[in-house]
Amino acid sequence: MTIYFYSTRGTYGCFSNFSPHGFELDGIYWATSEHYFQAQKFAGTPHCEQIRQVKTPKDAAKMGRDRKRPLRSDWEQVKEEIMRKAVLKKFQTHADIQEVLLSTGEEEIVENSPIDYYWGCGADGSGKNRLGVILMEVRQIIRNNLEKTSTSQQ
Secondary structure (H helix, E strand, C coil): CEEEECCCCCCCHHHCCCCCCCEEECCEEECCHHHHHHHHHHCCCHHHHHHHHCCCHHHHHHHHHCCCCCCCCCHHHHHHHHHHHHHHHHHHHCHHHHHHHHCCCCCEEEECCCCCCCCCCCCCCCCCCHHHHHHHHHHHHHHHHHHHHHHHCC
């Protein structure tokens, strides 16, 4: 079975970067993983803090995609690592959604975005689904960490 998610509603809504699960990363609080991800496009500039402070993840996404702001030169090289870092921190911070992620077992996780062919599967399913892949990687990292913890406590 494949697990599809897109909006913040439903059982797997917490997989969305728009889900209201804040965390602290780099010594700063972020309201959503979308806020963190979009802000990192402008790390070291005032745009980063402006994005961090906007009310909704939708606003953060809009600001992050606005090309009037100067995108960092290494963005294409670092964007997946930044996404992985944010998603991992989000699921490490919130036990309830960590449980949801672990409950998916070995199932494939797909961001069923009709418009995103990079992070999602796109309208026709031919997209790269990089967010789904990162969620599956994070699931494995958390599982490995839990196994190490339980082994060291025995």
